[in-house]
Every structure is written in structure tokens, then in C-alpha cells.
Amino acid sequence: MTVSEREKSFGRILLLIVISLYLLAALFDPASAGQALMKSLSVLKNIAPVLLIVLFLMTLLSAYIQPQKIFHYLGRKSGLKGWGIALGGGVLSHGPGYLWYPILSDLRARGVNEGLIVAFFYARSVKVPWLPMMASYFGIAFTVILTFYILLAAVIQGKIAEKIIPPQSTI
Amino acid sequence: MKREKNTWTRALKAALGTLYSMTPMLLAVIGLVGLFQTYITPEMIHSFFTGSALYDTLIGTVTGAISVGQPFISYIIGGGLSQQGLSLYAVTAFILSFVTLGVVQLPMEYTLFGMRFTLVRNLLSFLFSILVSVMTVWTLEVLL
Incomplete structure (x- = not known):
């Protein structure tokens, strides 16, 4: 259950691209950029319980199955x-x-x-x-x-x- | 007892490590979801449809794939489109591809499952959004 270096670096590059998109949006349309950020934070808040379930299942799989x-x-x-x-x-x-x-x-x-x-x-x-x-x-x-x-x-x-x-x- | 605790701790550490390594990718996808929800509005989606059943079914599938959000949003948009006289084929294709296809999660799917898997799964989902919508409406027309 490991994440390869390729996957890690791809994730970092993707995150950099998304941050750049937010910065561009903030430059030209700060109101919408703020709105997008609030929506993303709300998604993050909503998925937290599901992430815990995923973490539990991954642990269970690795330990006992x-x-x-x-x-x-x-x-x-x-x-x-x-x-x-x-x-x-x-x-x-x-x-x-x-x-x-x-x-x-x-x-x-x-x-x-x-x-x-x-x-x-x-x-x-x-x-x-x-x-x-x-x-x-x-x-x-x-x-x-x-x-x-x-x-x-x-x-x-x-x-x-x-x-x-x-x-x-x-x- | 102690051995079991060790197994559990080791497994939890490994799972936490995996999720931690995936955090940048996960945050990037969540960031994209916020951007898509802000810039791709229901009004924009409405404007793509023309009234032609065949063309609108295709457009329904594509717009469903680029839209993001909770499934009920697709029902609200789909219900509105249906009230405007749009064919049920297009509306069904839209609500189906809304949940089965996701442009924002493509990079993560590609990274974890590979190009071939991602391509095959998404192409199949695309085709079946159209097929299932046609079959559903036909069956509904025959039964009712």
C-alpha cells in the first residue's frame, strides 16, 4: 500500500497548477476566486467523515484481510x-x-x-x-x-x- | 493481544502514510471542484441545449461530465431543463453522466489507475450514459 514517486510528484504538480489558477482568478476576479475557495473549503469539511471511513477500511484491509x-x-x-x-x-x-x-x-x-x-x-x-x-x-x-x-x-x-x-x- | 495491537498500529501507520502522500492530489481535486462550481453555472449549462433530442443527449452527457456537485443538483438542473421542454433522453443522460463521469477527477484517476484503465472506464461510462438514457425512456414509454 504505497504511493509511487511518480504519483507523488504528479500530485504536487497538479496542486501547483490549481494554486496558480486560484492566483490568476484572484488577480482578475477576486470575488469569484474567494467564492471558489469557500466552496472548496466546504467540500473539504463535508468529505472529512468519509475520509475517516476510507482510512478505517484501508487499515482493516492491510491488517486483517x-x-x-x-x-x-x-x-x-x-x-x-x-x-x-x-x-x-x-x-x-x-x-x-x-x-x-x-x-x-x-x-x-x-x-x-x-x-x-x-x-x-x-x-x-x-x-x-x-x-x-x-x-x-x-x-x-x-x-x-x-x-x-x-x-x-x-x-x-x-x-x-x-x-x-x-x-x-x-x- | 500485544501482537494484534502491533499489527493494527502498523496497518494504521501505513494507511495514514498513503493518505498523506495523496494529500496534494486530493487538495488539487477539491480546489478544482470549487473552481468548476463557481465558473460552470447552471445558467451556462442551460444555454448549451438546443431542443434537438439527439444533439441534446450528447450535450447532456458532456455537460454532466464537466459539472460537479452533489447528485441532487443534477436533479434540480434536470428538472428545470425538463420543464423547459427538453427531451427526457437529454435530461437522463445529463443526470447520469453528472455522477458517473468527472473531468475534475481525471488526473487523479489516471495517476492511480493508469492511462488504459482510465480511458476504458470513462469511454464506457460515456457510451453507457447515452445507452441507459435511451433504454430508460423507451421502457418508460412502453410501460406507461
């Missing part, structure tokens, strides 16, 4: 069990997708099937807490049908990805 077990439940030959875990995990995961990147890339390094990761990402578009709101805007029938197709599409995409992406591809 053997790679063979992960491979058995989420590897290329995990079958229906694996797809069920990926879809269920995707639907139940909270917070922005990028918060789940570290744990998913770690799981991938431990042999989790790429198709299951792709399915997890797509299943995340079923946002359980927001379903009542979606139903109030677009109707119950629309919400049920869309949810069904999202889960179906998650599995199809996972199957396609399994064929296209070689295991552990980081090219």
Missing part, C-alpha cells in the same frame, strides 16, 4: 459473489468518487478484478439517500427503471473492461 481471501472473493474467478459485492459496495459507498480511489487502487494491486472495479464505479451512480428526491422530480417509475438499467450497465461495463484491460494494467 489476506491477499488470498481478496483474490478468492474479488478475483477474476470470484463469480456471482464478486459481482454482488462490487454492485452492493458501489451502491452503498458515500462521498465523492475520488475519495475511494486510494482504497480501490490498493485492492487492484492485491489482485481484484478490473471489471469489478469498473462495475463498482458505475453502481455508485445509484445514490440511495437521493432516490426519494429523484422520484419527486421524475416519478417513481423513472427512478426504478433507471436504477435497474444502471446496475445492468455496471455489470456489462465490468464484463467489457475485463476483456479489454489486462490485469494490473498501469500503462
Whole structure:
């Protein structure tokens, strides 16, 4: 569970670019730059609890879950069990997708099937807490049908990805 | 007992180390989210649509991908677009790509998963936003 030097330096460069964008915005449009900064701080405040969950899961994975077990439940030959875990995990995961990147890339390094990761990402578009709101805007029938197709599409995409992406591809 | 505590401490240290190393990338993405939320306004998104179902479905997918925020924002914008007479295909594509695609998180995804994975996943999500929106509206029309 380590972050490579390439990943670290890319992160630093990206942060420098974003800081430069803020400085440019502050120079030409200070009000909007301030507004953007406040919005970012509010995002940071909102994601803090999810970060704690991610930290806990990463610790748990590293301490107690053997790679063979992960491979058995989420590897290329995990079958229906694996797809069920990926879809269920995707639907139940909270917070922005990028918060789940570290744990998913770690799981991938431990042999989790790429198709299951792709399915997890797509299943995340079923946002359980927001379903009542979606139903109030677009109707119950629309919400049920869309949810069904999202889960179906998650599995199809996972199957396609399994064929296209070689295991552990980081090219 | 002591051995278990050691295992837990070692794992926690490793996890903290990983998250710490990713902090610059995470802060950069959060910074981009603030910029996108400020400069890409709902009014701007509304202005991209033309009224043509086919073109608007494509535009819905692209604008959903560049928009950021909580999912309910996509329902509010989508509801407004629907009231303005925009096709349900375009609205569905918009709310789908809003949550499945994310331009701001692309750099982080590329760094952690590699070019091939990022490209395949995002292309599939893009295509399936259109496909799922078409299937949803067709099914809705057949059933109701």
C-alpha cells in the first residue's frame, strides 16, 4: 500500500497548477476566486467523515484481510459473489468518487478484478439517500427503471473492461 | 493481544502514510471542484441545449461530465431543463453522466489507475450514459 514517486510528484504538480489558477482568478476576479475557495473549503469539511471511513477500511484491509481471501472473493474467478459485492459496495459507498480511489487502487494491486472495479464505479451512480428526491422530480417509475438499467450497465461495463484491460494494467 | 495491537498500529501507520502522500492530489481535486462550481453555472449549462433530442443527449452527457456537485443538483438542473421542454433522453443522460463521469477527477484517476484503465472506464461510462438514457425512456414509454 504505497504511493509511487511518480504519483507523488504528479500530485504536487497538479496542486501547483490549481494554486496558480486560484492566483490568476484572484488577480482578475477576486470575488469569484474567494467564492471558489469557500466552496472548496466546504467540500473539504463535508468529505472529512468519509475520509475517516476510507482510512478505517484501508487499515482493516492491510491488517486483517489476506491477499488470498481478496483474490478468492474479488478475483477474476470470484463469480456471482464478486459481482454482488462490487454492485452492493458501489451502491452503498458515500462521498465523492475520488475519495475511494486510494482504497480501490490498493485492492487492484492485491489482485481484484478490473471489471469489478469498473462495475463498482458505475453502481455508485445509484445514490440511495437521493432516490426519494429523484422520484419527486421524475416519478417513481423513472427512478426504478433507471436504477435497474444502471446496475445492468455496471455489470456489462465490468464484463467489457475485463476483456479489454489486462490485469494490473498501469500503462 | 500485544501482537494484534502491533499489527493494527502498523496497518494504521501505513494507511495514514498513503493518505498523506495523496494529500496534494486530493487538495488539487477539491480546489478544482470549487473552481468548476463557481465558473460552470447552471445558467451556462442551460444555454448549451438546443431542443434537438439527439444533439441534446450528447450535450447532456458532456455537460454532466464537466459539472460537479452533489447528485441532487443534477436533479434540480434536470428538472428545470425538463420543464423547459427538453427531451427526457437529454435530461437522463445529463443526470447520469453528472455522477458517473468527472473531468475534475481525471488526473487523479489516471495517476492511480493508469492511462488504459482510465480511458476504458470513462469511454464506457460515456457510451453507457447515452445507452441507459435511451433504454430508460423507451421502457418508460412502453410501460406507461
